[in-house]
Amino acid sequence: MQRIVYLDNAATTPVDPAVFEEMKPFFSERFANPMTYMHSSAGDVAQTAVEEARGRVASLIGSKPEQVVFTSGGTESDNWVLKGTVEKASRERLHKPGHLVTVEFEHHAILHSALALQRQGYEVTFVKVGHSGIVDPDDVRRAMRPTTVLVSIMHANNEIGTIQPIADIARVAHDHGALMHTDAVQTTAHIPVDVDALGVDFLSLSAHKFNGPKGAGVLFVRDHAALYPFIDGGGQEWGLRGSTHNVPGIVGLGKAAQLGKERLPGELERLTTLRNMLFDKLSARIDRIVVNGDMKQRVPQNLNIRIEGIDNEPLLLAMNEAGIIAAGGSACNAQETLASHVLTSIGCDLKEAKSSIRLSFGYATTEKDVDYAADVIPNLVKFLRSMA
Template identity: 40%
Template structure:
């Protein structure tokens, strides 16, 4: 049986060029913080990776911090700003549909006395910049809004938000973990102050990420114990992961425009087939303003997890939600924020495409999905 992977929103296949770079890095056994020749060779390779990441984002190398993941980047951005700028204010604004690494960090900060505003979204999962502006106070120090939603794929108006906040001197962080590499991105054009990315969403290694911190933005550390990454991320560097990240980011940025076009076409083909051949289907998220690789669908009368398990049985991997929140039993907080009932939220399936996805794969998925839904719905009727 042919196995097909449609869960690239959870993680991606390590591409050949990245794997080769990481294998090469295994011989660089020196610690990048050491001053002898072996250490300096390792440091040179690490700084070359930093330059690759910076170049891909339109930043300077000094503005790039290496972390252990996109989640850690989000934590460092929010906690770092909150603790550094607490003397200026204690108000942070985010949205109801953020990744758990943002929502749970904000929940933790509430225990430390910070006031958190969680902006509502429309039926597509998108905030209104006017409502954001109304929520600003003289005590607002940070706004954190994700670029593209990890569950339903809807895109937030990042440049518009950045422009608004820049005029008011309020720092702006965006979680671009799902966005980067699928759509061209330049931090200078966006005007954000902090931006998070992760390696394993762009055919890079797991366990490594990066945080863009605009020149002049000051953070407090979250961890302690060394001067690594300008004192903001202590601990011996994950050299192999960083080198792999550098290659993955550089390739993803170079191919982003082509990737966006190809994935948008494939996603359109998949939705056209599913909506035409399977009744009772509803698209979650915006039909146009969405990540090109993301298709989140609600199927009437069946639970998404049941469909996911049946697809897995026939060799197709999809998701019933975010990989960071699946298995907890509760309905998606994103779909609930978009106005769906518990029953509707449980009926949803997330299909995410990637570099390896072909038109043939799309056709096979549609065929097997149709048969599964007919079988599942017939059981309900009987």
């Protein structure tokens, strides 16, 4: 059987067997609706499981359980916080369209929500980033206006993995009377994420990026009164988010959060070592290879490299043939293989962006995987360069 080396964990991760085990009964014998807990013991079982999961997520991010609001994932959390806060503050406090500050290399869940707000007459500033892929808090300060209601800057970029100075940016936001959101989808359970240390009012996270199920996420909401509901419906989640709870997904998210918290210190060190080892081996065997974005201020699971003289599409296909799964742009934007908006935002030209690949590591990644990738990729590069 062909060896498979999965280096696309930034796109998604496999569900941990322990997570799956804990989810299973909630598809079958424990199927009740948690909102029926007042009159049904089966509902009470489901409600207890949801609240246990909430507590586990709260413990992972250092929040109070009631500040953890379950959503369908990172995309929903991002849409909700932008639209829910900007609309509410504009209507109820400013009495005119408010202003949002974000950064041009955000995930499209943020960028497209910001553009949707712009279409409705709200104002948006997209802060620029330089080669390092790290936002300068002074650039955020310069973007602030008296009408700025929200600053939304991702904790780590999903393509290049660079970690942003969120605590400093949150101080800028608060100094100007604005709220602060961070999309922590790529950092939760990978590096320490503490809502108080970061100083954020809102934080998005998604279970499938840390060995939990797809379709389960959270918006951390410091103060429920700061935003309008996104999904109107029943009284679930304090009336903030209607829809019957996705109990198996929430249970899986809770278990993944618990495992993530336990494993974090060890995994941070292990994956940093593996990631650096792969880069060292590749750069010893391939010339003209450059890391995109700052190498140090980067999540441990991410390596994004530019290999001059190759096109990432044939390289990724050849790697796939050899059993190595990696990415060019982000998974949510396969059609963006033309040129990633993240790489062009940090100053790569079209050709440089098209010669870049993202290798992202996970709990299942081993040293043997690294050795295999370090053996195979240089040969493929050599072959593709010889064809160019």
